[in-house]
Amino acid sequence: MKANHCNIILALTISAMAIACGENPKVAELGPAKTTGIPVPDVQVFRTMMPDAGPSAFAVRFTEAGLAMCYDPVRGGVNYLWKGDFDLQPTVTGKISKLAVVEGEPFYRESDWHPLRSSKSLDEPDYKFLGYSVKEGALEFNYAIDGEVKVRERITPIDGEGIRRDFLVENQDRTVRSLYLHLEPQELATVSVDGGTVGEDGWTLFQGEALRDFSITIHKKDLEK
Amino acid sequence: MKIPLKKKNRLFQSAAFVWLAGIFFGQACSPPEPQSAEDLLSYRIDNVPLPEEMVPEISALGFSPEGRLVVANRIGEIWIREPDQQTWRRFAYGLHEPLGIQIVREDEILVAHKPEVTHLKDTDRDGIADTYLTMVDDWGISDNWHEHNFGLPKDAQGNLVIALGQADKAGPMREIYPRIPLNLDKVLGESKISATPWQGWVMKISPEGTLIPWANGFRMAAGVGVNPEGEVFVTDQQGDWIPSSNLIHVQKGRFYGHPASLKWDSRYAGGEVTTELVEELRSPEAVVFPHGSMGGSPGEPVWDLTEGNFGPFAGQVFVGDFTRLLMRVDMEKVNGEYQGVVFPFIRDATGAEDIMAFSGGNNLTIPAGGEGRFYFEDVPPRPGTRLRQGNMHMAFAPDGSLYVGQTTRGWVDAEEGIQRVVWSGNTPSEIKTMRISATGFDLTFTKAMDQEAAVKPENYKLSRFRYLYSSGYGSPRADKADVPIKEVILSENGETASLVLDELLPGFVYRLEVDKLVDDEGKSIENPLAYYTLNQTLDGQKFEGKLSEAMFETSEPEERAGPDLGNGARLYRTFCIACHQEDGKGGSTEGFSSPDLTAQESPLRTKSSAALLRYIAGVEQETLQGRTMPSFGNFLNEQEIEDVFHYINSTFKSD
Numbered sequence: 001m002k003a004n005h006c007n008i009i010l011a012l013t014i015s016a017m018a019i020a021c022g023e024n025p026k027v028a029e030l031g032p033a034k035t036t037g038i039p040v041p042d043v044q045v046f047r048t049m050m051p052d053a054g055p056s057a058f059a060v061r062f063t064e065a066g067l068a069m070c071y072d073p074v075r076g077g078v079n080y081l082w083k084g085d086f087d088l089q090p091t092v093t094g095k096i097s098k099l100a101v102v103e104g105e106p107f108y109r110e111s112d113w114h115p116l117r118s119s120k121s122l123d124e125p126d127y128k129f130l131g132y133s134v135k136e137g138a139l140e141f142n143y144a145i146d147g148e149v150k151v152r153e154r155i156t157p158i159d160g161e162g163i164r165r166d167f168l169v170e171n172q173d174r175t176v177r178s179l180y181l182h183l184e185p186q187e188l189a190t191v192s193v194d195g196g197t198v199g200e201d202g203w204t205l206f207q208g209e210a211l212r213d214f215s216i217t218i219h220k221k222d223l224e225k
Numbered sequence: 226m227k228i229p230l231k232k233k234n235r236l237f238q239s240a241a242f243v244w245l246a247g248i249f250f251g252q253a254c255s256p257p258e259p260q261s262a263e264d265l266l267s268y269r270i271d272n273v274p275l276p277e278e279m280v281p282e283i284s285a286l287g288f289s290p291e292g293r294l295v296v297a298n299r300i301g302e303i304w305i306r307e308p309d310q311q312t313w314r315r316f317a318y319g320l321h322e323p324l325g326i327q328i329v330r331e332d333e334i335l336v337a338h339k340p341e342v343t344h345l346k347d348t349d350r351d352g353i354a355d356t357y358l359t360m361v362d363d364w365g366i367s368d369n370w371h372e373h374n375f376g377l378p379k380d381a382q383g384n385l386v387i388a389l390g391q392a393d394k395a396g397p398m399r400e401i402y403p404r405i406p407l408n409l410d411k412v413l414g415e416s417k418i419s420a421t422p423w424q425g426w427v428m429k430i431s432p433e434g435t436l437i438p439w440a441n442g443f444r445m446a447a448g449v450g451v452n453p454e455g456e457v458f459v460t461d462q463q464g465d466w467i468p469s470s471n472l473i474h475v476q477k478g479r480f481y482g483h484p485a486s487l488k489w490d491s492r493y494a495g496g497e498v499t500t501e502l503v504e505e506l507r508s509p510e511a512v513v514f515p516h517g518s519m520g521g522s523p524g525e526p527v528w529d530l531t532e533g534n535f536g537p538f539a540g541q542v543f544v545g546d547f548t549r550l551l552m553r554v555d556m557e558k559v560n561g562e563y564q565g566v567v568f569p570f571i572r573d574a575t576g577a578e579d580i581m582a583f584s585g586g587n588n589l590t591i592p593a594g595g596e597g598r599f600y601f602e603d604v605p606p607r608p609g610t611r612l613r614q615g616n617m618h619m620a621f622a623p624d625g626s627l628y629v630g631q632t633t634r635g636w637v638d639a640e641e642g643i644q645r646v647v648w649s650g651n652t653p654s655e656i657k658t659m660r661i662s663a664t665g666f667d668l669t670f671t672k673a674m675d676q677e678a679a680v681k682p683e684n685y686k687l688s689r690f691r692y693l694y695s696s697g698y699g700s701p702r703a704d705k706a707d708v709p710i711k712e713v714i715l716s717e718n719g720e721t722a723s724l725v726l727d728e729l730l731p732g733f734v735y736r737l738e739v740d741k742l743v744d745d746e747g748k749s750i751e752n753p754l755a756y757y758t759l760n761q762t763l764d765g766q767k768f769e770g771k772l773s774e775a776m777f778e779t780s781e782p783e784e785r786a787g788p789d790l791g792n793g794a795r796l797y798r799t800f801c802i803a804c805h806q807e808d809g810k811g812g813s814t815e816g817f818s819s820p821d822l823t824a825q826e827s828p829l830r831t832k833s834s835a836a837l838l839r840y841i842a843g844v845e846q847e848t849l850q851g852r853t854m855p856s857f858g859n860f861l862n863e864q865e866i867e868d869v870f871h872y873i874n875s876t877f878k879s880d
Contacts, residue, residue: 026534026624026625027622027624027625027626027645027647028310028624030271030273030274030310030311030645031274031309031310031311032274032311033274033275033276033311033312033313034276034311034312034313035276035278035279035312035313035314035315036312036313036314036352038278038315039353044319045319046301046318046319047301047319047320047321047338047339047340048321049368054405055339055340055366055367055368055405056321056339056340056366073340074405092299092300092634094634094635095370095634095635095636096370096395096396096397096635097370099368129359129362130358130359131343131344131356131357131358131359132356132357133355133356133357134355135348135349135355135356142358
């Protein structure tokens with residue numbers, strides 16, 4: 001106890017002396033700044049203003065694959081995909097910012113409503129963006145379709161020439177009986193769907209087990225062949 | 226370690242204590258040394274070191290429950306400073322201009338950025354956010370540059386609070402998806418438009434993520450704060466329909482002046498919105514920040530809850546400004562509504578060159594526009610570390626220091642980053658509060674005042690004015706008049722002065738200047754200026770005239786009989802003081818060297834009046850110590866040059 005009292009008296013005295021000397025003793029000195037280092041992940045995700053996209057779209061960089069993607073959280077989906085990079089500097093320069101610059105030629109484009117919907121309708125599905133994550137290098141977008149269908153869409157680059165979109169549908173209470181996929185024709189990319197049944201009209205229907213998870217692969221066409 | 230000025234009532238100033246301390250601690254408190262101007266400051270400024278990897282456009286800052294500093298920057302990163310106060314780690318990136326944070330824990334942070342409020346989580350505990358969950362995004366956005374989402378304090382009920390700024394047609398705005406309704410119509414001649422819901426509104430977000438539109442009529446409420454009682458306050462920015470920047474107590478369902486947001490208010494949407502209607506709807510701000518005198522673009526209000534660790538202003542509000550200014554606000558409730566006073570807290574020199582270079586309507590180095598320039602008064606540079614510009618975000622640290630985050634992008638190329646304001650332990654001589662009484666105003670001081678000076682009414686310069694409510698960009702001061710003081714009643718301890726007046730007019734801003742007062746140790750008041758917003762008197766009288774019209778006719782200006790020394794003094798304080806200093810002696814502060822105007826060899830004695838007038842105008846130039854005086858002829862007219870020259874000549878020229 002005596003030692004504690006001495007410590008308290010010592011601390012109070014030092015504080016009092018610091019005040020008498022015109023310094024606030026509770027405020028610590030500041031040292032030089034350093035960082036723990038900035039990781040450079042293989043997948044880099046930025047919300048920004050992209051051309052041909054809704055406001056605050058995603059610019060995604062797949063560094064190792066040399067690919068880049070614009071993902072639109074308003075429309076829902078991959079707006080375009082290209083080999084190359086993007087420049088965000090115009091979006092953060094000056095008073096009136098500009099759109100990001102796409103450095104490369106897109107080989108895949110979507111402009112219609114989100115390709116997934118709970119009915120076979122060309123009407124706009126109710127798309128609600130719920131967030132995203134990047135865990136262990138895997139990028140995943142979360143959203144809800146038509147109010148009830150919660151989807152996790154994981155996007156990974158393949159071969160530096162395209163991406164794979166894996167869809168995981170949360171449907172534990174089995175309220176969703178079927179899902180429809182409507183993809184736009186592509187001139188510069190081949191698009192294949194793994195799972196579901198493709199109808200004559202080009203729509204893909206997912207039911208039963210196929211409803212739970214399926215994937216889309218988008219690959220840049222080799223036009224020189 | 227140096228010993229500052231002693232105070233009579235401090236135990237530790239006794240010689241016995243110093244002697245005793247000397248025995249115990251050797252050289253810990255060395256004998257008195259001559260003090261520098263910096264040592265005498267009540268508050269010092271430190272630059273907070275930031276890592277090179279961080280873009281220092283600070284757009285939000287706060288402290289985690291664990292005491293770590295958390296910072297957002299405009300390029301979209303969140304950084305956390307470790308307890309060693311040196312090591313920084315990037316917690317998140319890729320956000321879209323974050324302008325508000327709410328720190329749940331070190332590994333869980335909510336962020337208000339352009340499209341949404343996002344819940345950042347570090348689920349794998351590696352120190353970096355991996356999950357970005359959309360908490361709420363139920364408002365529209367376009368790609369317009371002027372749409373900002375400010376926040377993100379919590380109110381008494383645990384709701385988060387945000388304020389959406391309005392779009393500016395000066396920049397592009399693309400109509401892309403019908404999911405985002407764009408309505409570019411003007412409601413009542415405004416220049417900023419509420420392009421999508423809920424621009425121009427302050428909103429609450431329930432803990433479940435439900436968006437609750439709360440109040441509207443805001444132009445660009447760039448500062449959002451909550452007082453200790455959990456009530457919401459914002460600062461809004463001078464411009465169209467906002468006569469001067471201000472601090473507003475935000476109450477549910479109220480309208481605070483800018484009509485654009487009414488297009489999303491079901492009570493008025495689609496109907497005819499007239500000047501008469503908005504005058505009737507408009508609720509007054511709690512405190513006006515007079516444009517020019519009190520900056521031009523206020524930021525986030527923060528409350529001093531440090532229980533005295535930040536000096537004698539516990540419980541008061543601090544607000545930064547885009548200019549080199551921090552303000553202090555004291556509010557009181559009169560008949561259930563807040564009103565109060567704003568004081569300068571820390572000001573620093575802008576410098577004539579910056580003022581001249583950046584005084585256009587589109588720049589905030591000094592408050593924009595003619596009114597801003599007219600009422601702006603520069604100050605000599607502060608000793609020690611200078612206060613930067615862009616002081617839009619602030620937070621008190623657990624140690625009681627005030628952290629100030631700065632960003633200036635787009636308006637001026639200036640230093641940005643973080644500074645902290647530290648109380649030295651020396652109590653400044655200041656007006657602590659200015660409160661309304663039945664007969665005038667009661668002033669309390671941080672120290673006892675010198676009685677002889679404090680009882681003289683002529684040592685209190687009081688005047689009043691109004692701003693006019695219109696679609697114009699800001700308002701001139703109208704209905705200006707000096708207010709005679711009948712009597713000053715000083716309390717026995719000298720710490721309170723009651724000003725007895727003949728009139729107290731609601732709807733006016735009262736300006737008080739007390740530069741002649743000194744405390745009982747002979748020290749001047751550090752910031753002898755106050756602006757009190759008198760919305761209502763104690764007996765409940767409120768302004769009843771038209772908000773858009775002056776009450777009194779302006780008298781014709783008298784014919785100019787000669788130089789106007791009063792105007793000369795004002796111009797000197799705006800354009801000359803940063804270099805030549807208040808006493809005309811110039812100084813050796815780096816970058817501000819100038820000759821001693823009071824000296825025998827002063828140009829005032831060695832050059833002719835005509836030559837000096839040409840010199841001020843820049844017709845003739847002379848380089849002194851590698852520095853040439855700016856050409857004021859580009860900026861001041863002939864009469865103004867004449868006024869300032871005669872002021873300088875009559876004030877500083879030695880006999």
